[in-house]
Amino acid sequence: xxxxxxxxxxxSLLFLGLIVLFFVNISLGSIxxxxxxxxxxxxxxxxxxxxxxxxxxxxxxxxxxxxVLVGMGLSISGLLMQTLFRNPLAGPYVLGLSSGASLGVxxxxxxxSVLPSILSGILLSPYGIVLASTLxxxxxxxLVLLVSQRLRDTMAILxxxxxxxxxxxxxxxxxxxxxxxEQLQKFTFWSMGNxxxxxxxxILILSICVLLGLFLSLLSIKPLNALLLGENYAKSMGLNFNxxxxxxxxATSILAGSITAYAGPIAFIGLAVPHIAKLVFQTSNxxxxxxxxxxxxxxxxxxCDVVSQMPGMEITLPINxxxxxxxxxxxxxxxxxxxxxx
Amino acid sequence: MTTNILTTSSLSIGYxxxxxxxxxxxxLNLNLKAGKLIALIGANGIGKSxxxxxxxxxxxxxxxxxxxxxxxxxxxxxLALAQNLSMVLTEKLPPSNLTVFELxxxxxxxxxxxxxxxxxxxxQIIHEAIELTQIGHLSQKKHYEISDGQLxxxxxxRALAQDTPLxxxxxxxxxxxxxxxxxxxxxxxxxxHETGKCILFSTHDIDMAIQLSDEMIIMTPETVIQDEPxxxxxxxxxxxxxxxxxxxxxxxxxxxxIV
Numbered sequence: 001x002x003x004x005x006x007x008x009x010x011x012s013l014l015f016l017g018l019i020v021l022f023f024v025n026i027s028l029g030s031i032x033x034x035x036x037x038x039x040x041x042x043x044x045x046x047x048x049x050x051x052x053x054x055x056x057x058x059x060x061x062x063x064x065x066x067x068v069l070v071g072m073g074l075s076i077s078g079l080l081m082q083t084l085f086r087n088p089l090a091g092p093y094v095l096g097l098s099s100g101a102s103l104g105v106x107x108x109x110x111x112x113s114v115l116p117s118i119l120s121g122i123l124l125s126p127y128g129i130v131l132a133s134t135l136x137x138x139x140x141x142x143l144v145l146l147v148s149q150r151l152r153d154t155m156a157i158l159x160x161x162x163x164x165x166x167x168x169x170x171x172x173x174x175x176x177x178x179x180x181x182e183q184l185q186k187f188t189f190w191s192m193g194n195x196x197x198x199x200x201x202x203i204l205i206l207s208i209c210v211l212l213g214l215f216l217s218l219l220s221i222k223p224l225n226a227l228l229l230g231e232n233y234a235k236s237m238g239l240n241f242n243x244x245x246x247x248x249x250x251a252t253s254i255l256a257g258s259i260t261a262y263a264g265p266i267a268f269i270g271l272a273v274p275h276i277a278k279l280v281f282q283t284s285n286x287x288x289x290x291x292x293x294x295x296x297x298x299x300x301x302x303x304c305d306v307v308s309q310m311p312g313m314e315i316t317l318p319i320n321x322x323x324x325x326x327x328x329x330x331x332x333x334x335x336x337x338x339x340x341x342x
Numbered sequence: 343m344t345t346n347i348l349t350t351s352s353l354s355i356g357y358x359x360x361x362x363x364x365x366x367x368x369x370l371n372l373n374l375k376a377g378k379l380i381a382l383i384g385a386n387g388i389g390k391s392x393x394x395x396x397x398x399x400x401x402x403x404x405x406x407x408x409x410x411x412x413x414x415x416x417x418x419x420x421l422a423l424a425q426n427l428s429m430v431l432t433e434k435l436p437p438s439n440l441t442v443f444e445l446x447x448x449x450x451x452x453x454x455x456x457x458x459x460x461x462x463x464x465x466q467i468i469h470e471a472i473e474l475t476q477i478g479h480l481s482q483k484k485h486y487e488i489s490d491g492q493l494x495x496x497x498x499x500r501a502l503a504q505d506t507p508l509x510x511x512x513x514x515x516x517x518x519x520x521x522x523x524x525x526x527x528x529x530x531x532x533x534x535h536e537t538g539k540c541i542l543f544s545t546h547d548i549d550m551a552i553q554l555s556d557e558m559i560i561m562t563p564e565t566v567i568q569d570e571p572x573x574x575x576x577x578x579x580x581x582x583x584x585x586x587x588x589x590x591x592x593x594x595x596x597x598x599x600i601v
Contacts, residue, residue, distance in 0.1 A: 086436040222458040226451055228438045232431055236398075237504065238424030238452040284439035287457065 007288060010281065014295040021302040025067065026060045028311040062203055063196045064302065069203075070195060070263050071273070071301025073210045073255040075293045076217050078270030079277075080248050083224045083286070085148060088334070089158055091271030092256035095144050096164030097137040098267070101260035102191060103168045104136025105129055109187045110175040130205065134257030140164050141253050145245075193264035193320035195305055202262060209258035216251035217290065220244065224286040266320055268327020269304075273297045275334055300326075347508045347540045348374040348397060353406035355389065355396045365404060366392050367566050372559060374542055376507065379534045380568075381551035382544040384561030385584055390544045391512070393561065398427060398510055411507070424452040428504035430497045430511040435485060442488065442496050443481040446471055449503030471502035474533060491522035495529065502533070511543035515550075523547055527554045548580070549597045571596075 027038045033052050040047055042061070047053035074092060081090040092098055108129055143164070148157045176184055198206070223244035226234035235241050256270070277292040278284070304326060308317045350372045356365040366389035374380060384390050395401040397408050399415040408415040410426055418426070428449070440448075449471070450464045460468070472478050475495045480488055485496065494514055501509045511530075515523040527547075531554050534541050542559075545551050551558060552571045559568045562582050567574065574580065580591040580598075592599050 088437065219456070222451065222454070222456060225458055226448060228436065228440055229445070229448060230431075230433055230436050232433060233429070235400075235420070236424060236427075236429040236431075237448065238421040240420055278439060282439060283444075285444060 007281065011291065011295070014292065014299065018295055018299045018302075021299050021306075022064055022068070025064045025302045025306050026056060028306055029055075029060060029309050030311075030314055030316065031055060032311075059196065062198055062200060063305065065203055066195045066198050066206065066263060067301045067305045068298040069206055069210045070259050070266060071269060071297035071299070072294050073213060073259045073297075074266060074270040075273035075277075075297025075300075076214060076290070077252040077255040078272075079274040079286075079289060079293045080217055080220065080224065080252050081270075082274055083227055084245065084248050085157055086227075086230070087157060088275070089271065089331075091268070091274075092137070092252065092260075093265065093267045093269075094158060094161055094271055096140045096161040096168070097252070097256040098260050098265035099165040099168035100136040100138075100140030101133040101257055102136070102265050103171060104132035104134075104257075105190060105261065106168075106172045106175050106187060108132045109190070110172070110179040110183050112183065127205070130209070130258055130261040133261030134253060137257040137260065138249075138253040141249055145249065190264050191320075192318035193266045193323075195263055195301075195319055198262060206258055206262050209254055213251045213255035213258070214294075216247050216254070220248050220251060221286045221290055223248070225284075228284055264320065267324045268331065269297065269301060269323055272327045272330040272334075273300055275330070276300070345376050346373055347376055347411060348372075349409045350397065351407055351409070353396070353408060354404040355392050355401075356404050357392070357401070358404070363404065367561065368405075370406070370566050372397075372566075372568050374508065374540045376540050377534055377538045378540050378556040379531050379554065380540070380542045380557045380559060381555040382542060382559045382561070383546070383548050383551060383583070386546075388561045388563065390561060393566075394510060394512055394542075394544060398429060399423060421452055424504065424506075426506050427508050427510065428501040428506040430494075430501050430509070430514055432512045432516065437486070440485050441481070442477060442483050442485060442499075443468070443472070445485050445496055446477075446481075446499045446503050449500040449505075452504065467505060468503050471499045474502060474536070475499040475529065490517050491519075491526065494518065494522075494526055498526075498529070498533075502537075507539055509539055509541045511541065513544050513546070515543075515545050515547050523550060527551075531555075548583075552596050 023038070026042070027033060027035050033056065037047050037049070037052055038056060041053045041056040047056070078091040081092070081095060082088055144157060144160060147160045151157065223234070223239055226237050226239045231241060259266070273296050274289070274293050277289055277296050281288050281292050283289065304319060304322045308319050308322045310317060350370050353370040353372075354365055354368045355370070356363065356367075382390055382393065392401065396403050397415070399408070399418065402416070410418065415423070447460060447464070447468050450460060450468065451458065454460060454464065472481055475498055477492065477495050477499055480492060480496070485493065488496070498511070498514070515526055518526060527550055530541050530543065533539060534556070552575070555571060557568060558571050558574055559566060560574060560579050560583060564582070567579055569577070569579075575593050575596060578593070583591070588600055590599050590601050
C-alpha cells in the first residue's frame with residue numbers, strides 16, 4: 001500500500017539513519033578517536049590532541065561529505081537512466097558511462113606526454129580531469145541513446161554498454177603501453193575509486209556539479225512520471241519529449257562525469273540503490289523515489305566507506321571493491337526475484 | 343445541432359520516403375462530432391493507423407488539412423493539444439510499480455504544475471473518471487495485477503482524466519473475450535452520451551461496431567466513407583470491405599458470413 005503516513009515514517013527513519021551514519025563514518029577509521037573528541041572537533045571546539053582535530057577536519061569530514069555527494073549523485077543518475085531506457089538494469093556503470101569517463105581521464109593522465117605541453121597543462125588541472133571525464137561520459141551516453149533509438153530491444157542497449165566497457169579497457173591498455181610508471185600508477189589509483197584525498201576546493205567543485213545535476217533531475221520528475229507509460233503516451237500527455245530527454249541526459253552526464261572524475265569509476269551504486277528505494281517504498285512515483293533514492297544513496301555510500309576503512313586496522317580497501325562485493329549480489333538477487341522489476 | 347470537434351478537408355494521407363511518395367488515401371472529408379461514438383474499420387494494412395496518426399498530428403498530411411476545434415492541428419503546442427485530444431494506444435506499458443489510481447492521475451499531467459502536484463480539482467476529476475469507468479475497486483492495485491479487460495478500462499479512465507473533447511482509441515477490443523469486448527464498447531457508448539465527448543476507435547469487431555456505434559468510417563482501397571451504420575448497410579458499403587469471395591455481408595442480419 002502506498003499511504004503517505006508510511007512514507008513519512010520511512011523518510012524520518014531514513015533521514016535519522018543518515019545523520020547517525022554520517023557521524024559513525026567520521027568517528028571510525030584506522031586511528032581510533034573517541035566519539036566525544038569527534039564531536040568537539042566538529043562543533044569547532046578544541047580537541048585534546050591537535051592531530052585528531054587535523055585528521056577529522058582535513059581528512060575524515062571531507063571524505064564523509066564526498067561519500068554523501070557520490071552516493072546521492074550516482075544513485076539519482078541510475079534512477080533517471082532506468083526510467084529513460086525503460087530498463088531496470090540501467091545505471092551509469094552498466095551503460096558504460098563510467099567507462100566513457102575513464103577513457104576521458106585515461107587520455108588526460110596517460111596521454112599527457114603525447115599532448116602539446118600547453119594543452120596538457122590545462123588538461124592536468126583539476127578542472128581538466130572533470131571536463132575530460134564529463135565529456136567522456138556524455139559521449140558514451142549519446143552513443144547509447146543513438147543505439148537505443150535504432151534498437152527497441154532494451155537488452156541490446158545493455159550489451160552495447162558492455163561493449164563500450166571492453167572498448168575502453170582496450171584503449172586504456174594501448175595507452176598504458178606508451179606511458180610512464182608514474183602516470184600508470186596515478187591512473188590505476190584513480191580507477192580503483194577513492195573518496196578521500198579530495199581537497200576542500202575540489203569538494204566545492206564537486207558539490208556544485210552534483211547540485212546542478214540534482215537540480216536538473218528535480219526538473220525531470222514530472223516528465224519521468226509521464227515516461228512510466230512509455231514515450232508515446234508521454235507525448236500524448238503534452239510532454240516535449242526531446243527537451244525532457246535532453247535535460248535527463250545532461251543531468252546524468254554531469255552527475256556521473258563529475259563524480260567519476262573525482263572519485264573514480266564506482267560500480268553498482270547507481271544500479272542497485274534505485275532498486276532498494278523502489279523495493280522499500282513500493283512505488284514508481286518519482287517524487288517519492290527522488291528523495292528516497294537520494295537518502296539511500298548517501299547512506300549506503302557511507303556504509304561502504306566505513307567497511308572499506310576496516311575500522312581498527314591499518315589497511316584501507318579500495319571503495320570500488322566494496323561497492324562491487326555488496327552490489328553484485330544485490331543485482332543477481334534482483335534478477336532472480338523478477339517481481340521487483342515491475 | 344451538434345458541434346464539430348475534428349474535421350478534415352481534402353486530406354491525403356500517406357508517407358514520403360527518400361525515393362517516392364506513397365499515398366494511402368486521398369480526398370478525405372471526415373467529420374467527428376461531439377457526443378458521437380465513431381468506429382474506424384478496414385482490412386489489415388489498409389492504413390487505419392496512418393489515418394489515426396495523421397489526425398492526431400503525429401504524422402504530417404500529404405495534402406489537405408486537419409482542423410481540431412477550428413484550428414489546424416499542426417499549429418497546436420504539445421500542451422494545448424494534450425488538453426484537446428487524448429489517446430489510448432495498443433502498446434504494452436513498460437514495467438513499473440504504478441497503481442491504477444496513479445495511472446489515471448497521470449492523465450492530469452497537461453494541467454498540473456512543474457512537479458506534477460495534484461490539486462483538489464484534479465483529484466475530483468480523477469475520482470469522476472474512476473467512477474465513470476467502474477474501476478474504483480481496483481484503484482489501489484498495481485497495473486500489472488489486473489486483467490487485460492480491466493487495464494483497458496483503466497487506460498480509458500486515464501484518457502477521461504485528461505479531460506479532452508476528443509478521445510481516440512487504437513484497437514481497444516483486441517485481446518479481449520466477447521464479454522469484455524461488449525462491455526468495453528457499451529462503456530464507450532455510455533461515455534459519449536453522458537459526457538458529450540467524441541470517441542473514435544479503430545476495430546476489427548465489425549459486427550459489434552455496427553450495433554453499438556453512432557457512425558462508422560469504412561476504409562477500402564478505393565474510398566473512405568463516413569456514415570451511420572444503417573445507411574452504410576443499405577448503401578452496401580460493407581460488401582466492398584474484404585476482397586474475398588468466401589466472405590459475404592448479410593445485410594439483413596448485419597453481419598459477415600463465410601460461404
